[in-house]
Amino acid sequence: MAVPKRRHSKTRAAKGRTHYKLTLPRPVKDEDGTWRMPHHMNMTTGEYNTKKA
Secondary structure (H helix, E strand, O other), rough: OOOOOOOOOOHHHHHHHHOOOOOOOOEOOOOOOEEEEOOOOOOOEEOOOEEEO
16 A cells, blocks of 8 residues: 655645535626526527627
């Protein structure tokens, strides 16, 4: 079995035990009042980044 040659610090050991969680993308409210996901086009108006797609 592999054994570490040197001891890990308390900080380094704690970093291995952390759980970095992903956050869900938050919807964006457009000028016309509809909600859409970020980096997606508005399905009601057909616009993306205020330009007609």
